[in-house]
Amino acid sequence: MRRTRIAGTGSYLPEKILTNADLERMVETSDEWITARTGIRERHIAAPGEFTSDLATEAGRRALAMAGVAADEIDLIIVATVTGDFSWPATACVVQHNLQAGRAFAFDISAACSGFLYGMSIADSYIKAGSAKKVLLIGAEVFSRIVDWQDRGTCILFGDGAGAAVLVAGEGDHGLLSCHLHADGSFWPLLYQMGQGSRNPAAPASAEQGNPFVQMQGNEVFKVAVRSLCEAGEEALDANGLHADDVDMLIPHQANRRILEATAKRLGIPLERVMVNVDRVGNTSAASIPIALDEAHRSGRIKQGDTLLLNAFGGGFTWGAALIRW
Known part of the structure; x- marks a missing residue:
């Protein structure tokens, strides 16, 4: 049976580290307040002149090196991002x-x-259809450019970074077992960024355009996130006839530690089997899962034959889960 498998992973985090102590000097907050509510202690910030494509390129280069795949062997590049270099062309280009x-x-x-996860499902479809044999899938974000550094409800959460995986066609029981995706657009007003779109085109600022930075109603997002993450995780397990005890590692989107802990508890997966790096990288949006996956892989926490459950939740609202047998 043809399956999509991961041949290599890579990640990149900018050199600059912004600690909670640094934030105390920028906005009305404290290390204690941030840590208690999010579990985040520091996050990485892109340097001036360092863009999403730069982070994505380095993460992709590291994933290719691990996989032993040359760049000119890649059939498809997918970049998952909401902070691309431009509105267009695509950062992937x-x-x-x-x-x-x-x-x-x-x-x-x-x-x-x-x-x-959306990108993984797309890549899997191309590979299974025979339209691509080798895919470079990257999640990359420079959220530091779209947050209001005077809004303590959002600026404490996000960091910059990129993660990547080389996906190839394989045979047998190892690889991506299934991917389950969902969305509910009725929730978009709870988490969004106006930016420059058809509702807010490039033009002199006006009252109609609104706040250009990330807007979030944190408590409401939390409630929907935990429920949706658990439902997607259970859906993936049920689809493959597996249970929480069969999961060797849960690699969730690193939104904040309270969401991670609540999700793991409801799924019945002990914290020692959950990959957590949110304390060191913050919420890196689409880069979150591939950064955590690469860290777990390179540190030896993932072993051949392990069953991994990946799940994520984000603005849109979008959410989903994937099961992988390593």
Whole structure:
């Protein structure tokens, strides 16, 4: 049976680290307040002149090196991001140029924090259809450019980074077992960014355009997130005839520690089997899962034959889960 498997992973975090102590000097907050509510202690911030495509390129380069795949062997590049270099062209096209992956077609997808899982499902479809044999899937964000650094409800949460995986066609029982995606657009007013879209085109500022930064109603997002993450996780397990005890590692979107803990508890997965790095990287949106996956992989926490459950929830609302047998 043809399955999509992960041949290599990679990630990149900018050098600059912004700690909670640094934030205390920027906005009315404290390390104690941030840590208690989010579990985040520090996050990485892109340097001036460092863009989403730069982070994505480096993460992709590291994933290709691990997989032993040359850039010119890649058939497709997908970049999941809501903070691309431009409205258009796609950041994936910039990455394709940077890597000199000239034979690959390339596009971006926008599904916020669920973007990497959405991209995995798309890549899986291309691979199973035989339209692509090797896919470079990247989640990359520079959220520091779209948050209001005077809004303590959002600026404490987000960090910059990129993660990548090389997906290839394989045979047998190992690889992506299934992917389950959902969305409910009725919730979009709870988490969004106006930016520059058809509702807010590039023009002199006006009252009609509204606040250009990330807007979030945190308590309401929390309630829907935990329920949706658990339902998607259970859906993935049920579809494969598995139970929580069969999961060797849960790799969730690193939104905040309270959501991680609540989700793991409701799914019945002990915290020692949950990959957590939100304390060191913050919420990196679409980059969150691939960064955590790469860290778990390179640190030896993932072993051949392990069953991994990945789940994510993000603006839109979008959410989903994937099961992988390593």
